[in-house]
Amino acid sequence: MLGFIKKDLLMIKSNFKILGFLIVFYIVMGFMGQMDISFILPFMCVMIMISTFSYDTFNNWDAYAVALPNGRLNNVKAKYLATILLIVVTAFLMLILSVIMAYSQNTVINWENIIFTLLGSVFGTILSLSFMFPIIYKMGIEKARICIFAGVFGIIILAGLLFKYVNLAGVGAMLAKLENYWPMIILAACVLIPYISYRISLKIYLKKEF
Numbered sequence: 001m002l003g004f005i006k007k008d009l010l011m012i013k014s015n016f017k018i019l020g021f022l023i024v025f026y027i028v029m030g031f032m033g034q035m036d037i038s039f040i041l042p043f044m045c046v047m048i049m050i051s052t053f054s055y056d057t058f059n060n061w062d063a064y065a066v067a068l069p070n071g072r073l074n075n076v077k078a079k080y081l082a083t084i085l086l087i088v089v090t091a092f093l094m095l096i097l098s099v100i101m102a103y104s105q106n107t108v109i110n111w112e113n114i115i116f117t118l119l120g121s122v123f124g125t126i127l128s129l130s131f132m133f134p135i136i137y138k139m140g141i142e143k144a145r146i147c148i149f150a151g152v153f154g155i156i157i158l159a160g161l162l163f164k165y166v167n168l169a170g171v172g173a174m175l176a177k178l179e180n181y182w183p184m185i186i187l188a189a190c191v192l193i194p195y196i197s198y199r200i201s202l203k204i205y206l207k208k209e210f
Contacts (some may be wrong), residue, residue, distance in 0.1 A: 004078030045086035130197035
């Protein structure tokens with residue numbers, strides 16, 4: 001298992017320089033008050049990990065992995081764990097940067113706002129990988145890119161229709177009743193959703209031939 005995780009992390013080692021550059025860039029923009037960096041960097045980790053699927057295909061990694069003991073299980077599990085590990089590390093880095101920014105700008109640290117923002121960022125990023133990974137395992141990385149793009153476009157259209165025809169006041173009132181429970185709901189979803197996604201991906205991968 002650890003070998004599979006290490007393999008994925010080594011494959012994206014060259015991308016760490018790009019990620020480091022983006023961190024510096026978004027830090028500067030954050031200090032200037034031009035953008036919120038809390039979501040972009042964790043999402044970049046997902047996109048970088050998606051590139052490992054291309055490396056696996058190019059190097060025929062799957063044919064080798066499935067020949068190893070528990071290779072199919074460990075290959076899928078490692079992909080999820082490595083991605084979530086990067087997201088958590090990046091989120092922790094964002095927490096530190098948010099505190100540093102608040103101190104440097106002599107502003108009061110709003111811990112509740114920072115934590116809630118980070119939880120929302122982690123949730124949105126994990127939701128993205130939970131949606132994309134099963135599609136990639138099912139269709140392959142090349143076809144999956146088109147499907148993911150179409151899916152995102154469809155979600156945007158659906159959201160637009162919901163905003164137009166759904167009574168948002170009623171939805172807002174219902175969500176307000178859950179205000180005190182949102183951290184627990186988000187944490188539970190961050191565990192349950194990727195687990196369901198992992199089980200779907202594993203089921204797909206166990207049936208594939210290489």
